[in-house]
Amino acid sequence: MIKTDLSFIGDEAKKLMDAHRAEADAAVALLESGSGRGSDFLGWQALPFDYDRDELSRIKSAAERIRKQAEVFVVIGIGGSYLGARAVIEAIKGTYHNELSDGPKIYFAGNSVSADALGELLAICREKNFCINVISKSGTTTEPGVAFRAFSRLLTEKYGDGADERVYVTTDKSRGALKALTDRKGWESFVVPDDVGGRFSVLTAVGLLPIAVAGCDVDALLKGAADSASAQKGTGTQAEEYALARYAMLRAGKSVEIMVSYEPRLTMFAEWFKQLYGESEGKEGKGLFPAACAFSTDLHSMGQYIQDGQRIMFETVLSVENSATDYDLGEDDDGIAFLNGQKVSFVNRMAQQGTILAHCDGGVPNVVLRVERLDEYNVGAMIYFFEKACGISAYMLGVNPFDQPGVESYKKNMFALLGKPGFEELREDLNKRLRN
């Protein structure tokens, strides 16, 4: 479970929290009653309890099969169809899971349209026994669409008719280009529910299949999320405290939230966080700009700015109270002899405590979220905690937490420039601007 520690936010923020507590309570009520904006997309709240047992069991069997079938598993998706799975796998199995795990190596494709990035992953697959999981609600999103075409082609080249046994699809239950193709080909498929937005979808097949292929215990992940959902129900919860603290920071004039961790394996989790909060809140000119740092690494890059630059940010420290492993430094007469007899986990903890105090002294308040350890249960709990706090937080801002109208702008322009039918007028207009 997650604890919100407000010891390092300062008195001004605490006063602001008190002043706005009623608004936070109202946001909780709005979210839990399903009467707020975007309430067609509240399906994520039920996932930890009510997730389709049949689908879950098919996910687990498919994962077992894939683990036997393939040396390399390529997950094709972008945004919410990419970040959740990668965040969970790295948090639990470590940054170097591909080097150290005995299961298939897992790569993520279709999250850019870089020819070089695509070419690198194709080159890896050319030499290996591989299968793919394409994740797209519509099947028409450009980035995964491009990758899916390239990897399908390679599958057919390598396996002929056997290619069809190596394609796993996660898409809409009945509509869309990808669903139609899937039915025609007979590929095994899983569902992206209608009432769960991309950035809230990690506890559906979107995240669960890759996570299970990585060898994680998806039952424990869902159990952690379910217990977290119970713990975060109603007012006065740790999630509400976090949402309220963030709101107080915004009111105090902060415009950037830096999600900080002292465990490099949380780097992608912070990216998942950035999408969840940035996409939910960043609209109508509002919201905290979400940034991320991995400390102590980035204390030697962003540290100077955080200590002494413009005073526009606060930090949220995702503090892992127990590392999975440890290392005993023993004795030596090298440059760090003062650490003789210590454990590395102790050094890391002191780095964290020292930094929190230093940054507070520099005018950067720290919200500390304490999580026991990075296992399936606790990562599941973190997922639900952040989702719930995000809904509360966005409702406090007065925005719809569950839409993303701004994402369409680049897509429209891109379609127009690529000559997609229906965008002729915009195309002419854009080309005129580009020529000037």
Next chain:
Amino acid sequence: MIKTDLSFIGDEAKKLMDAHRAEADAAVALLESGSGRGSDFLGWQALPFDYDRDELSRIKSAAERIRKQAEVFVVIGIGGSYLGARAVIEAIKGTYHNELSDGPKIYFAGNSVSADALGELLAICREKNFCINVISKSGTTTEPGVAFRAFSRLLTEKYGDGADERVYVTTDKSRGALKALTDRKGWESFVVPDDVGGRFSVLTAVGLLPIAVAGCDVDALLKGAADSASAQKGTGTQAEEYALARYAMLRAGKSVEIMVSYEPRLTMFAEWFKQLYGESEGKEGKGLFPAACAFSTDLHSMGQYIQDGQRIMFETVLSVENSATDYDLGEDDDGIAFLNGQKVSFVNRMAQQGTILAHCDGGVPNVVLRVERLDEYNVGAMIYFFEKACGISAYMLGVNPFDQPGVESYKKNMFALLGKPGFEELREDLNKRLRN
């Protein structure tokens, strides 16, 4: 060479640039005459021309030896002793160089004090033939110190007396704990020059040895930097235009600069940029907060915020005009049939152009830096370009571009909490604060 394209910054920023051009010219003069603050650290300006030929030739021989000697090469360093090498290797050899290159796999350690991160890399090395490069000016920096102790111990366990042939040191030429130990052990060593700060050190042995081990052509890298240094000399240069444009953005009220690229292999280069600019400018309450995005990936996470959130940022797009490879989409009747007959590089270019226009329309100006391709020559040119523009930019702000006083704050606190002799009073004080 790099071209600064200001077509997408808007009229207000252009006017501000005109209004402050004299200050930019003065900053150039200050930097080039060596009469500004921090002028003891201007050694980076001469590196592309005057780098010690003997040292360079020893770097190249050592790299050849390491490529034969090891399956795994562990680079131990933090901040400037980490980011430059990793940025260049990934930019040139790709994100998946370890999977695809025929040389040793290269891992970076000692850039955190996470026990789990350390344990993962030790586990990789346990099974492989490996050697290490420890990079530390003093030898007393905690993070690399911890990793160096752990990896030295593993080397001795595995290779006994042969361990000494597997340690390559980059440190001060005559002083410090690591230099003393190196002389005693007879390890091969390279120099961190006195007049080059960490974040400006990629074109010394700090960066060049790992870059050469990765199979990059370090002569071409230096040649690109040298030609860039010539091109960026004096006023009216592309580097000055970039520095001046950034300053105009700050004057126009922007507080966040997002370094954007459409090539995932530039992700670590953007991290190098963040250190260079954040640490050089983020002082005395000044400076742009440096952030980074990899598009189109992050258009599906940060895109909504950039389009519609608080209007506090501008983007600098590092535009790679030619990808290294390409992929022909051919014909198919799938969800992206409108792209039949196109190349992936074309789709990526249209995504970039469409996004630039969409973000401009959303009130986020775009500075575009155009680089021909990601090879050694051009990456060398990019390095010098950004270093030069950084010096100009920091002088325009009125800060010392070459110090980092704020980085000491967390270190002092950490030392005190770890019980390092000499910090007893601070320790008592901090413990009191942590108890409350």
